[in-house]
Amino acid sequence: MAKETANHKQKTALNKGQTISLKIKRLGINGEGVGFYKRTVVFVPGALPGEEITAQIENVYPNRAEAKVKSIRKKSKDRVDPPCPIYEQCGGCQLQHLSYAGQLREKQDVVRQAFERYTKIKPEDLPLKSTIGMEHPWEYRNKSQLQAAKDKDKVIAGLYGLNSHHIIDLDQCMVQHPETVRVTNAVKKILEDLNISIYHEKKRTGIIRTIVVRTGFETGETQLVLVTAQKKIPRKELLVSEIKKRIPNITSIVQNVNDKKTSIIFGDQTISLEGPETIGEQLGELSFDLSARAFFQLNPKQTVKLYDEAKKAAKLTGTEKIVDAYCGAGTIGLWLAPDAREVRGMDVIDESIRNAKENAKRHGFSNTHYETGKAEEILPMWLKEGWQPDVIVVDPPRTGCDQAFLKTVGKIKPKRMVYVSCNPSTLAKDVHMLISEGFKVESLTPVDMFPHTAHVEVVCSLVWEK
Numbered sequence: 489m490a491k492e493t494a495n496h497k498q499k500t501a502l503n504k505g506q507t508i509s510l511k512i513k514r515l516g517i518n519g520e521g522v523g524f525y526k527r528t529v530v531f532v533p534g535a536l537p538g539e540e541i542t543a544q545i546e547n548v549y550p551n552r553a554e555a556k557v558k559s560i561r562k563k564s565k566d567r568v569d570p571p572c573p574i575y576e577q578c579g580g581c582q583l584q585h586l587s588y589a590g591q592l593r594e595k596q597d598v599v600r601q602a603f604e605r606y607t608k609i610k611p612e613d614l615p616l617k618s619t620i621g622m623e624h625p626w627e628y629r630n631k632s633q634l635q636a637a638k639d640k641d642k643v644i645a646g647l648y649g650l651n652s653h654h655i656i657d658l659d660q661c662m663v664q665h666p667e668t669v670r671v672t673n674a675v676k677k678i679l680e681d682l683n684i685s686i687y688h689e690k691k692r693t694g695i696i697r698t699i700v701v702r703t704g705f706e707t708g709e710t711q712l713v714l715v716t717a718q719k720k721i722p723r724k725e726l727l728v729s730e731i732k733k734r735i736p737n738i739t740s741i742v743q744n745v746n747d748k749k750t751s752i753i754f755g756d757q758t759i760s761l762e763g764p765e766t767i768g769e770q771l772g773e774l775s776f777d778l779s780a781r782a783f784f785q786l787n788p789k790q791t792v793k794l795y796d797e798a799k800k801a802a803k804l805t806g807t808e809k810i811v812d813a814y815c816g817a818g819t820i821g822l823w824l825a826p827d828a829r830e831v832r833g834m835d836v837i838d839e840s841i842r843n844a845k846e847n848a849k850r851h852g853f854s855n856t857h858y859e860t861g862k863a864e865e866i867l868p869m870w871l872k873e874g875w876q877p878d879v880i881v882v883d884p885p886r887t888g889c890d891q892a893f894l895k896t897v898g899k900i901k902p903k904r905m906v907y908v909s910c911n912p913s914t915l916a917k918d919v920h921m922l923i924s925e926g927f928k929v930e931s932l933t934p935v936d937m938f939p940h941t942a943h944v945e946v947v948c949s950l951v952w953e954k
């Protein structure tokens with residue numbers, strides 16, 4: 489006990505404001521540099537692996553500390569000047585100071601670390617592939633959603649700055665599709681010229697809350713969503729006609745009403761203002777109609793690569809019955825459906841399941857079946873009904889799969905499992921359990937869906953071996 493207390497004391501020996509020398513060992517899950525001072529782990533945003541820095545401690549917790557870079561004594565050879573002029577203030581990207589090749593390598597390392605930490609797979613046996621990156625890792629996001637605000641008489645729209653409640657006006661963004669930036673800027677100017685009331689978050693007054701713009705990369709169709717704090721927009725007709733006049737190639741203009749005190753962007757009611765309620769987008773052979781609130785991957789170019797990896801991992805022969813668990817609008821399952829006997833998907837969001845059914849119908853698939861509900865409840869139900877899948881594909885939220893779901897998968901003993909994950913830590917924890925059920929990891933492929941941010945997506949291929 490005394491020893492433990494001594495260790496504990498040693499671990500918290502750092503003090504706020506203290507200046508220390510630190511060697512950065514690796515990149516953390518949020519893109520920060522990670523080093524160790526004595527035995528305390530120190531997280532330093534902006535520092536890179538291999539660097540030797542002088543850091544100033546900003547926060548101390550029982551088992552970790554946070555610090556900022558005071559100076560860099562030894563620079564990483566991968567350090568580059570961030571090309572975006574507002575990179576430091578914005579906070580939307582975390583890795584622009586690291587070369588793109590360095591980002592791909594470090595993202596692979598983040599996956600390696602998670603598997604070293606949570607599984608018993610020997611590092612030399614980990615079948616980890618290189619990260620699949622983009623040729624042109626810029627202008628990849630198909631959607632922007634920016635909070636509107638007033639700065640004196642000027643209408644601004646942007647993200648909340650790092651650790652602040654102050655909106656950083658974004659009139660340019662290097663990772664957004666240029667059309668989303670162009671339309672947002674034009675809308676800001678129209679709102680300003682017409683003196684349309686803008687929502688004030690603290691006072692909870694005003695009308696326009698968020699400007700959302702989504703563009704179809706393949707179709708060129710663009711939708712503008714004005715999220716408002718109330719249904720009535722004074723001079724609405726004038727506003728819509730001015731938007732049509734100044735942004736003539738916009739496909740759809742809709743209003744979404746969100747009168748709640750919340751950081752969630754969309755409310756329940758969507759009203760069409762001009763044009764169709766949806767825009768179209770194409771992924772490979774598949775086309776999709778996207779309504780304002782429909783979930784759709786943000787980087788369509790990399791989505792095709794991600795789904796192709798999932799398809800490769802599934803090793804289909806045309807005879808398999810597949811589960812597409814956590815299916816959203818059914819996109820992964822529909823990617824696999826031409827090569828499968830049957831695809832069954834489930835998701836907790838009823839609207840997504842309706843979209844999945846419509847998408848399957850539009851493409852003429854007669855071998856699909858979708859149900860609304862929890863994966864951990866629907867899968868055992870299908871089993872009880874005597875329906876047994878050969879391949880199980882999962883794409884769960886960041887929290888990973890429910891334990892009961894993984895237990896059911898163990899009972900089914902499917903030939904293969906494909907785990908698509910946006911969180912390497914929960915992936916590794918779940919894979920540890922799947923290995924104990926009887927699976928072996930065949931391959932792990934990171935896919936870079938969000939260049940210049942700390943996010944890593946992984947396709948993990950598992951094969952039943954017991």
Ligand SMILES: C[S@@+](CC[C@H](N)C(=O)[O-])C[C@H]1O[C@@H](n2cnc3c(N)ncnc32)[C@H](O)[C@@H]1O
Pocket residue numbers: 783784785813814815816817818819820834835836837840861862863864883884885890
């Ligand atoms: C990462 S998204 C995957 C969406 C889809 N596969 C795609 O690629 O577009 C995770 C999905 O899991 C759903 N979800 C969350 N918890 C669930 C649960 N317990 N059972 C089934 N679906 C769930 C969410 O509604 C969301 O659509």
